[in-house]
Amino acid sequence: MTSQSWRVYGYSALITIYLCSVVFFSMNSSPHPNQKNGNVERFAEFANFRNTRFRGFTSRTNIRWCNGLKYLKTDVSSHMITTVPTPQSTIKVMPIDESKNNAEYQITGLTALASFPGSGNTWLRYLLQQATGILTGSVYKDYGLLKTGFPAENVRNNSVLLVKTHEFGPKAWEPFTKVILLVRDPEKAILAEFNRQSGGHIGFAAPDRYKRTKGKYWQQFVLKSLKMWEATNLSWARDFTGSIKVVFYEDLVGNLESTLRGILNFLEFPIDENLLSCTLLRREGVFRRKKRFLNFDPFTASLRAMIREKKLAVYKYLESLK
Template structure:
């Protein structure tokens, strides 16, 4: 007669084997290579799971930075130009750059440049126009094109521009399947700059106006902050959740190295890099629009801290939420923001 302990151990071993076989049989096909990500959010309908659009050699990498590109990328080719429409020289006073123009495309596919207001959208468009030689537009009919004295009437410019500016997070206007470049700026800076744009005085040019020192400590500013922080976060989150083809460019990274971020935009748009154009952009990185990003002088010079501790906490929470979704789409988190002043 076998000892009871031996019988019991064999019974437990057999039962364990049966359990393992049962679990293996229940695993759905195609899930064997899933990598669990701590804190991962489920992918929404129509959006590939995190990593699905990223090259396989990135799966185990930990050095992803803001020069990394989402995959797959389109085959680079020069856009066909519409020679019946206007052409404007970009840098006519420089003999080394005078040959570079900006023109309208013949049949450009739609790509949206999505950003919260006062986040460098117009400057990004200038850089893309300089690098590609193709005009950009905006969904806002009253806006004048950067290098042309005409309004951005998209019904007349459909297929003629390489990027379309929009500040809204309306999925009907920016469908999930349409490529999107998402431009994100420190909310502490963009919210102040937008407040200055809406409420500032002292100049006929709306972008150059300044608010008074005391304007930051009013109910008007508190209401502005509460509304616009919600909009800043929602705009970024909607794109990160639903855009099926997405490139993210932080404004701070663009300022740090414009050419590196322009190269990312070119690869995403499927346009070859013209080193001659990029060299001219290095000479003239600001263009006619970067100066429009001036903030109220008190804030810009660090003379005022407009945010309460509660507002700073709300800013930090919003940034953390967006950074988490960036990680889920295999982008780096947002840069370390100074939530006090520029």
């Protein structure tokens, strides 16, 4: 009887120790909402969520702006008009003429910055904010971008230089009188968007995601994205009734100064040569995804042939508009 009692006590003690260990390790492995070094992640497929840290960026991200960022002068309600000061750690690489107050410049109408996701929209917004000192808006509210250089997320009026959108169709066009259509090679844009959905704005998809469900998941993603890439570009190019400027991502990479000048002229925004020079020196910023080479080709021969066919047809039409 005594031995049975000791056996019961022994089992009880082991179970108690086990349960305490589980609770202890769970508390220490689960990051607290206010924990500075915690890496909280909700849904792997979505890059935008409320949290103190965002995939692809860190809380220490500090952009060196060429000048303080401002909204444009406008007649929208005063609570929308604020000044975003340049961080104290910013070091100007050359003298900036502070007497030029581009915030007094007022844009007539509203300009869209339209593109298929993964085409370099965020990078171009960064470049334009550097070159003008004026904030850019968006039809979305990306919390990662909101905290890392784009405080005018979800602002869509003429207090901003232009408004980012990936939408198309009559309702999407309605607010705009102009559009800058940013176009990128579909193969690279699709890869960039796949990486963004899995790894945030500057992260990468894990190699095994391409092989998920024996490659069917990736193949379906490519086919769906290619259809959307074609529809986005041709819809704006053919059916939008306002002024349009087509900008190829490859031109931004290969001939940045000339391309930026063309965009600013299209916006009818006065070019500040000092700000433009500063922008060229800081062209990379933190919003361009670094190159990564996979040890396999994610595109099959049939997928690549389909992409090439669509690209040739769309580029041919877009080139006729330039």
